[in-house]
Amino acid sequence: MNDPNSRTSERVTAVQKVFESQGIPPEEKLKPLNQRISTLRGEIDGLINQKSAHKAAVALGELWRTEAGPAAAAFVTSRFERLRDRLPLVPYHVAILRSFTVEPVVPLLRGAAFCLGVDLSVSVGDFNAYSQEILDAESLAYSSAVNAVVLAVQTTDIAPDLWNQFAGMSAGEVEDAIRRVSGSLQHWMRALRKRSQAPFIVHNLEQPLRPNLGVLDSQRETSLAEAIQRINQEVRRCAREIRGMYILDYDALVARRGRLRWHDDRNWLMARLPIAADQFVHLASEWLRFLVPLAGRSAKALVVDLDNTLWGGIVGEEGITGIKLGAEYPGAAYQALQRALLDLTRKGILLAVCSKNNLDDAMEVLEKHPDMLLRPKHFAAMRISWNDKVQGLREIASELNIGIDSLAFLDDNPFEREQVRASLPEVTVIDLPKDPFQYAAAIRDHPVFERLSLSAEDQQRTAFYSQQRERDQAEQNFQSKEDFFRFLEQEAEIAPVSPATLARVAQLTQKTNQFNVTTRRYGEQQIAELAAKPGSQVLSIRVRDRFGDHGLVGVAITCDRDETCEIDGFLLSCRVIGRTVETALLAHLTESAARRGCKQLIGWFLPTKKNAPAREFYRQHGFELAKQNGDGSLWSLDLTQRKIASPEWIKVSMTNGGED
Amino acid sequence: MASDLFGVPANQISNASSPETIEAWDSVQHLNLVLALEQKFNLQLSPEEIEQMKSIGDVTQLIEGKLQVTPS
Numbered sequence: 001m002n003d004p005n006s007r008t009s010e011r012v013t014a015v016q017k018v019f020e021s022q023g024i025p026p027e028e029k030l031k032p033l034n035q036r037i038s039t040l041r042g043e044i045d046g047l048i049n050q051k052s053a054h055k056a057a058v059a060l061g062e063l064w065r066t067e068a069g070p071a072a073a074a075f076v077t078s079r080f081e082r083l084r085d086r087l088p089l090v091p092y093h094v095a096i097l098r099s100f101t102v103e104p105v106v107p108l109l110r111g112a113a114f115c116l117g118v119d120l121s122v123s124v125g126d127f128n129a130y131s132q133e134i135l136d137a138e139s140l141a142y143s144s145a146v147n148a149v150v151l152a153v154q155t156t157d158i159a160p161d162l163w164n165q166f167a168g169m170s171a172g173e174v175e176d177a178i179r180r181v182s183g184s185l186q187h188w189m190r191a192l193r194k195r196s197q198a199p200f201i202v203h204n205l206e207q208p209l210r211p212n213l214g215v216l217d218s219q220r221e222t223s224l225a226e227a228i229q230r231i232n233q234e235v236r237r238c239a240r241e242i243r244g245m246y247i248l249d250y251d252a253l254v255a256r257r258g259r260l261r262w263h264d265d266r267n268w269l270m271a272r273l274p275i276a277a278d279q280f281v282h283l284a285s286e287w288l289r290f291l292v293p294l295a296g297r298s299a300k301a302l303v304v305d306l307d308n309t310l311w312g313g314i315v316g317e318e319g320i321t322g323i324k325l326g327a328e329y330p331g332a333a334y335q336a337l338q339r340a341l342l343d344l345t346r347k348g349i350l351l352a353v354c355s356k357n358n359l360d361d362a363m364e365v366l367e368k369h370p371d372m373l374l375r376p377k378h379f380a381a382m383r384i385s386w387n388d389k390v391q392g393l394r395e396i397a398s399e400l401n402i403g404i405d406s407l408a409f410l411d412d413n414p415f416e417r418e419q420v421r422a423s424l425p426e427v428t429v430i431d432l433p434k435d436p437f438q439y440a441a442a443i444r445d446h447p448v449f450e451r452l453s454l455s456a457e458d459q460q461r462t463a464f465y466s467q468q469r470e471r472d473q474a475e476q477n478f479q480s481k482e483d484f485f486r487f488l489e490q491e492a493e494i495a496p497v498s499p500a501t502l503a504r505v506a507q508l509t510q511k512t513n514q515f516n517v518t519t520r521r522y523g524e525q526q527i528a529e530l531a532a533k534p535g536s537q538v539l540s541i542r543v544r545d546r547f548g549d550h551g552l553v554g555v556a557i558t559c560d561r562d563e564t565c566e567i568d569g570f571l572l573s574c575r576v577i578g579r580t581v582e583t584a585l586l587a588h589l590t591e592s593a594a595r596r597g598c599k600q601l602i603g604w605f606l607p608t609k610k611n612a613p614a615r616e617f618y619r620q621h622g623f624e625l626a627k628q629n630g631d632g633s634l635w636s637l638d639l640t641q642r643k644i645a646s647p648e649w650i651k652v653s654m655t656n657g658g659e660d
Numbered sequence: 661m662a663s664d665l666f667g668v669p670a671n672q673i674s675n676a677s678s679p680e681t682i683e684a685w686d687s688v689q690h691l692n693l694v695l696a697l698e699q700k701f702n703l704q705l706s707p708e709e710i711e712q713m714k715s716i717g718d719v720t721q722l723i724e725g726k727l728q729v730t731p732s
Contacts, residue, residue, distance in 0.1 A: 071664045101691075
């Protein structure tokens with residue numbers, strides 16, 4: 001199924017496509033792959049010199065997919081560094097604390113990150129000094145530049161007795177070792193969290209390739225395998241209790257790649273590098289499954305094609321009974337993909353359709369085909385017509401109220417993929433393998449679909465969007481906005497942040513780009529600290545209307561100083577923009593600030609590329625411009641003179657006591 | 661390949677280039693060079709061979725020698 005020849009030919013076509021899109025003469029295409037890669041390198045440098053940054057980035061991505069290795073990593077990284085100022089790259093800095101050599105993996109990590117739109121800086125801790133570095137507040141782990149910390153420790157280093165001498169250990173000694181090792185790991189997790197709010201990614205412990213006692217290991221009261229499992233369980237439990245702790249299942253990674261192939265004794269003995277060279281890229285990918293979403297490069301919606309993507313064949317030609325879809329070969333591959341897509345919706349990722357098709361043919365399959373796992377209700381938007389897909393993607397982004405850079409695109413047709421890449425370079429284009437049986441894996445392996453935590457809102461997001469469609473249809477029946485608002489029967493519930501809402505509040509500060517006056521991003525830990533600080537408040541707002549529950553959609557953070565209350569953050573999910581909910585929340589802020597004895601309410605508007613919807617917010621609500629500088633504008637409202645009325649059509653309630 | 665790994669233009673690399681003349685050629689890059697060569701030419705280098713690699717000329721000679729002994 002996956003023979004090397006077919007993979008090579010796939011690579012050849014991948015490279016070919018780049019050449020075609022750049023008008024390379026056909027005779028060039030006949031040269032062997034190696035030669036073509038070196039030509040491709042020349043082409044990339046040509047594109048960089050011509051200042052075609054986006055085309056160069058696409059070609060670099062192709063080169064990386066063609067030969068991900070040390071030399072390509074150095075090339076890709078150096079070229080992206082030259083393009084840095086001309087591409088929308090997200091800077092991110094990770095510190096890797098480790099018990100083994102990871103340096104040769106770092107260039108691959110950086111190269112792969114660049115291809116995913118992340119300009120990753122990597123600091124590596126001293127060899128086997130992870131413990132001191134966690135406990136030393138001056139170490140690189142706590143540098144203010146560092147965004148996230150990885151702890152890469154392997155079983156042989158942290159539990160040498162279990163690893164090497166298990167055969168000679170008594171039951172009591174084994175218990176002690178389990179307690180000692182899981183205790184140390186938990187101690188380090190707590191110590192790091194005490195000194196830093198950065199996300200902490202901890203490798204769990206891997207199982208040995210060969211247990212010291214052979215098959216006897218499984219017969220013992222406590223086997224080595226079980227001892228390691230118990231340590232891992234303890235560490236997992238501890239991570240769930242501390243905010244921003246994430247377990248990287250290193251044991252599962254090694255198992256997935258194959259324990260025998262993962263390890264390399266020569267590298268280990270010569271360079272304290274336990275991993276075989278051809279596996280480096282997989283360790284780098286696993287790190288990126290955490291770092292890419294942490295850096296904010298995650299897709300909010302996946303736009304899919306229909307024919308030969310969700311099912312095999314072309315419904316317009318073969319009809320609903322002719323297409324391939326079902327539990328058996330060959331339709332099973334498409335069902336497996338649909339299952340992967342369904343799992344994305346459970347993580348809060350929206351699905352949308354963009355297909356060149358006859359609407360009736362396509363809808364018949366979506367609604368009636370007995371083996372479809374995805375139905376119209378699973379799609380937040382649909383564009384089924386003969387129109388251009390680039391235009392379709394633009395429309396879908398605006399209908400869903402998300403940025404183009406939050407879209408991913410899945411299409412079996414390389415031509416469509418190239419078109420989208422060329423016209424909308426900010427869209428994440430998924431490279432589908434030739435074989436439909438690998439489609440599902442391509443989705444499951446892609447880091448832009450990873451989520452590190454889930455809120456209740458995430459799980460219901462698809463339902464939110466279908467309610468939104470009903471709302472939009474209803475709105476068209478009303479003459480005035482006010483009539484529509486009255487019809488909506490909105491209810492807002494304002495509450496101080498609580499342990500139950502902490503994750504969602506932090507998530508909103510991280511993800512809200514449009515209606516956001518300061519765009520200050522906070523982690524859960526920081527929100528908890530803000531909420532506990534005397535004089536400051538972190539409020540959340542939930543909104544419900546006759547069509548359904550929007551969930552927790554807004555956050556306001558204020559801070560009192562003397563008789564002035566400053567708005568540190570004020571943001572609203574795009575789902576409720578334009579429904580006067582912002583006025584209700586602001587009215588509550590003015591009222592409660594006045595009640596606390598504040599004489600004025602002030603707030604900065606800090607412009608970004610995306611927050612234009614909030615630009616007039618303060619002015620429209622009667623604030624006066626107090627100051628303006630390079631960062632933005634400061635607005636002020638005299639609370640002794642002015643009041644803001646809450647819109648009569650929203651029923652507002654305060655819960656959990658609040659300040660009352 | 662050496663130009664990529666060490667970040668030095670190809671025209672500044674000669675057979676005489678060595679860790680003494682190329683600043684970025686440290687122990688980590690040496691390991692990277694070994695791994696890149698093994699991947700590129702699909703061969704395994706022994707610890708003795710790795711120690712022999714003291715200049716670009718040594719590397720070229722070593723790889724050419726190995727490719728002739730075991731043509732693939």
